[in-house]
Amino acid sequence: MSLNFWKPGATGPGSNLDRDSQTEENVLTSAPFYSSSSYSLQSIQAQREHLPIFKHRDKLLYSIEKYGVNIVVGQTGCGKTTQLPQFLREAGWASDGRVIACTQPRRVAATSVAARVATEVGTTLGAEVGYTIRFEDVSSKEETRILYLTDGMLFRETLVDPLLSRYSVIMASSSISLSSCVHQYSNSFKVDEAHERSVYTDLLLGVLKKIRRKRPTLRIIVSSATLDASTFLEYFTSAMSPEEAAVVSLEGRMYPVEVAYLCEPTPDYVGKAAEVAWNINLQQGPGDILVFLTGREDIERCLEELSEFIPLSPPHVTRLAPLALHAGLTTDEQLQVFVPAEIGTRKVIVSTNIAEASVTIEGIKFVIDCGFVKIRIYNPTTALASLATVPISVASATQRAGRAGRTSPGICYRLYPLSLFNSLPSVTPPEITRTDMTTAILQLKSIGIDDLMKFEWLTAPPAESVLRAFEGLFAAAMIDDRGHLSVVGEQVAECPVEVGIARMLFQSKEFQCGEEILTIAAMTTVQDVFIIPDGAPGALAELQRRKFTAEEGDHLTLLNAFNAFSRYGRSSTWCKAHALSFRAMSRAVSIRSQLKKYMQRFKLPLDSCEGDAKRLRRCLVSGYWRNGARWVADGTYRSVRGDKILHVHPTSVLFTRKPRSGWVVFHEMEETKKTQ
């Protein structure tokens, strides 16, 4: 069996397409994290000096002194995130109580990078070096000089301190770039580069640009992937201030990744992926395989097809150990992919995009890339969100390929022709262009950015999306008819939940059910509470859920599940037995206690409705009245707004039931295969 791939040679077309980005350097990978005690300070210093960024130290510091905004471009692992804040501190940017902030798009990234840097600086985590993420503040107002935090956290700080006055330098990472970062669950679970810009990254950069005008001493550093650098440069420079920003480029060492393309497009990338993986096993030397597919369904089918090859295996051929990786798995299941394969066995990890941005697995030598990704799309005209399978960007394809070259040279098999690669968009459209903007606009208003036409967006959200958000805010009485924030709007802007939930919390005073609404608010905020078992239909999960099922619907079912979880000691084994996600439940506990603080601050009573479901339901309606729908005889629903035909989602308890009154309020509306 031939692979039927075409490999562009050194002189072939496409060989210079993205040569530098198809290879990845690998510098820090041998340094384990939390074992700092085994390292002398001297060897840490030696390691630091070994990083590619070290020889750029003076160049960087000079440029930061000179330019207000620096866009730093460097390969994964060059040490930007860990070293640059230290250089700045050593150069005096953290003197006189000033703080150097470094934002990260992920919680894990913020905590693990902070831990690493604390070790390098020789301080306790939370003293001179600290981190702040939702639910966890390991920093000290007096002592902390280098602070790692999620971009959402720093954006939130602008609500309290609009000029972010305690910071001298703010380094915003639009990508996570550290090659040796240890995850809390395992010492091989690593965080790596993510190209996507979150809504918060965009809002934060917009606010920072504004702050720079009022406070020119503030320095901004944008850590960027190569493909985004010019976007940032153009954003920060203008005819008025051509000297405002500069790009600093850091080259690094890397392992080459050879890229192979299919000669013809394939109609079935799932089957092809299985076939290619099997051929790699027959024809190539040792090294694990990472397959990128779009979702759970694809992954399960691919694993099935792979298992059909296995009995055909010639006796002396390496055994294949197929594994799935997606966010729906439990933590234990996810951790399986990090367990090294036994001798004579090769792992094939079939994964969603989670392995592109959030998770790095060591030992991957072969990557198979289907060329697609599922992204969430929001249609502001219909206010419908949907998941769409779309071609990936060049940046994604590059990132995926790079997964093969972390520890040695590798090969990436793209399941599409080179001609298709050449037609891919360079980056995925930023989240701000494809998401509901209601909360974001409320928060912008709350920090005094009232005229959104004047706000300098890095990428503007679609006009219709802004309009839809205004409409929603007005209907919820968050703004008045002139677009000004109301008193309750001001308070709701502070709450870290969506507007409907916040409204519900505020209304609970009237219906005397704060205690229960608080739980429902927390439970609706976390997703994937009920585990759907692998393979066959969700019959088992449904059966388990019946124990919690409330005739009144999903909100009360969630309430029952949470209360039962609390009653039985919040244990993970109990969760397992009842097909509940322990991760989701624990998160609900944290969110609940955080929201409780907001309720106390706003003097909202925590009354219990004492089992009076009617009061609860009325409170739910007061928050979500715009999401009303009525049952019709054919089993579908009609929305109150727009009279649209709606179907109950299979994950709802009402999927198999008819509402007694004939009316429902729904939490969200999504476009699926069913409605298309």
Added chain:
DNA sequence: GAGCACTGC
């Protein structure tokens, strides 16, 4: 009768 990319406050 039918569905589950991924974060973050």
